[in-house]
Amino acid sequence: MADPVQFMSHFTTVEYRVPDPSPLNVYFAEQLAKGRIVGHKCPQCGKVYMPPRGYCPLCVVETTAKDEVEVADRGTVTTFSVITPLQYQGQEETDDYVQATILLDGSDTTIMVAHLDGVAIADVHSGLRVKAVWAPESERSGATGSLARQMGLGSAVTSWEATGEPDTPRDHLAEHIV
Amino acid sequence: MAATWKLEFPYRRSVGPVIGAFLTALRDRRVVGVRAPDGRVLVPPFEYDPETGEALTEIVDVASDGVVERAAWVTEPLRTHPLDRPFAWALVKLDGADTSLLHAFDCGSPERAQSGARVRIRWAPETEGHIKDIACFEPAEG
Numbered sequence: 675m676a677d678p679v680q681f682m683s684h685f686t687t688v689e690y691r692v693p694d695p696s697p698l699n700v701y702f703a704e705q706l707a708k709g710r711i712v713g714h715k716c717p718q719c720g721k722v723y724m725p726p727r728g729y730c731p732l733c734v735v736e737t738t739a740k741d742e743v744e745v746a747d748r749g750t751v752t753t754f755s756v757i758t759p760l761q762y763q764g765q766e767e768t769d770d771y772v773q774a775t776i777l778l779d780g781s782d783t784t785i786m787v788a789h790l791d792g793v794a795i796a797d798v799h800s801g802l803r804v805k806a807v808w809a810p811e812s813e814r815s816g817a818t819g820s821l822a823r824q825m826g827l828g829s830a831v832t833s834w835e836a837t838g839e840p841d842t843p844r845d846h847l848a849e850h851i852v
Numbered sequence: 853m854a855a856t857w858k859l860e861f862p863y864r865r866s867v868g869p870v871i872g873a874f875l876t877a878l879r880d881r882r883v884v885g886v887r888a889p890d891g892r893v894l895v896p897p898f899e900y901d902p903e904t905g906e907a908l909t910e911i912v913d914v915a916s917d918g919v920v921e922r923a924a925w926v927t928e929p930l931r932t933h934p935l936d937r938p939f940a941w942a943l944v945k946l947d948g949a950d951t952s953l954l955h956a957f958d959c960g961s962p963e964r965a966q967s968g969a970r971v972r973i974r975w976a977p978e979t980e981g982h983i984k985d986i987a988c989f990e991p992a993e994g
Contacts, residue, residue, distance in 0.1 A: 679875040679981030682865045688855040763958070 698728050704828040708815040714741045715779055724781040740779040747831070748805035749778035752851045754790065754798050772798050776834065777842075777850045785827060785852060792835030801841035804834040858930045862949050870899045873911045878985040879974050884911050885949050895949035914948035917972035921945050923965035934988055940965035944989055956988040964991060 697705075702725045705712045710720030714737035721730060724745045729736050740797070745798035759767040772790040790798055792807060806827070814830035867875055870886055874897050877884040886897035887910040895914055900907055916985070923940040926933065932954045933939070942957035942965065959965050972992040979985040 676879070679872050679879060680867060682871075682875065682982060684865070686861040686863065686864050688859040692857055695987070830947050 682691065696728070698726055702726060704757065706827060707811065709747075709811070709814075709829070709830075711745045711747055711778065713743055713745050713783075714738075715743045716799065717741055721760075721782040722780060723783050724778065729802060743780065745749055745781045746779035747808070748803065748837060749776045749781070749785075750847065751775070751790070751798065751800060751802040751804060752777050752784060752847050753800055756795055756798075770795060774798065774834070775851070776804060788827075788831075791833040797836065799841075801844060803837040803839040803842065805837050806831040807833040807835055812841060868899055870897045870911075872879070872906065874982075875981040875985075877913075878983070879979045879981040879987070881916075881979060883914050883916055883946055883973070885914050885946075885951075886910060892950035893945055893948060894951050895953055898986050912948070914946045916946070917970065918944050918946035918949065920957065920965070920967055920969040920971055920989075922967060923957060923969075925962040925965055934984065939988065942971070942989060946970055955983075955986055958988045958990050 702712060711724060712726060714726035714728070714730075715722045716730035716733055716735065716737060718733040718735050719730060720832045721732065722743055722745065723730065723737070726737065726742065728738070732822045751774045754772050756770055756772055757767070758770050759765055761768075772793070772795055773786075774788050776788050778785065778787045790804065793802070793804070808831055809832045814828075874884055878888070882898065883895065885893040886893035886908045887893055887903045888898075888908060889904065889906055893914060894902075894908070895910050897911070898908060921943040923942040925940050927938055929935055929937065929939065935957075935958055940957040940959055940962070941954060943952035943954055944957070945952040957965060957969075957971060959969070970992045971989040974987045974990045976985050976987045
């Protein structure tokens with residue numbers, strides 16, 4: 675007689691359908707590969723959306739190629755987290771690191787989950803001025819689709835480093851934290 | 853067009869002595885329950901009496917056929933359902949049991965998914981000690 679049953683296996687499964695990247699996402703990625711960060715400026719309220727969405731959600735108006743503006747590859751840390759990686763299976767990080775939200779000059783939206791590898795953890799603070807460290811041109815595959823909205827710049831920018839400029843005043847960041 | 857992302861969490865659960873006995877019996881194509889202090893036979897079995905919280909240990913054999921207490925018709929089965937055609941979810945009280953077991957009832961049409969219908973277990977071709985060892989219930993004559 676076989677041993678009594680002591681364990682039961684089962685899967686919990688979540689299945690997502692992820693839409694293909696929109697033409698605008700693809701265009702944004704192509705421009706990133708060329709070293710350009712582009713956004714759309716709302717013709718009504720003037721807010722700059724980066725990546726471009728093709729519309730302004732506040733004014734509910736469409737934005738198109740004629741509303742395109744280039745955004746700087748430098749900006750300001752608005753908020754950040756220090757991550758202490760647990761060593762679970764598949765974890766590749768071993769040391770503490772910083773993930774920051776960055777408001778690029780000329781944009782009203784932020785880049786999230788930016789790795790601040792080029793700055794000592796103790797020096798990271800809200801208001802810190804940083805600039806992008808670009809990947810070599812051949813390695814810049816911009817994120818597309820939902821990833822572009824969440825992560826911003828894909829593999830085009832590998833890290834961020836401090837510029838040494840004076841901090842951005844807090845009231846300038848007030849409406850741009852995340 | 854859309855890409856599919858699948859996120860899966862594999863679990864391995866310890867089933868304990870009572871559910872373990874139930875699953876071990878299923879592997880042998882038998883069904884067991886547990887006797888409560890008031891004499892009722894609970895199928896599927898509980899480790900503790902739902903009324904008093906008392907630990908339950910007396911494993912009791914019950915039949916592999918019984919009667920539908922309630923049924924709900926599924927018009928379009930989901931990918932994760934036990935059957936790939938329309939079926940009924942049924943609460944089945946097996947002969948010898950005082951409580952009912954929820955499982956799929958492969959009866960072809962909602963008209964046959966009636967309270968009082970006689971059913972029997974259709975066993976899976978291979979059993980392994982899992983609730984899926986019961987493939988489903990099917991109509992039984994008489």
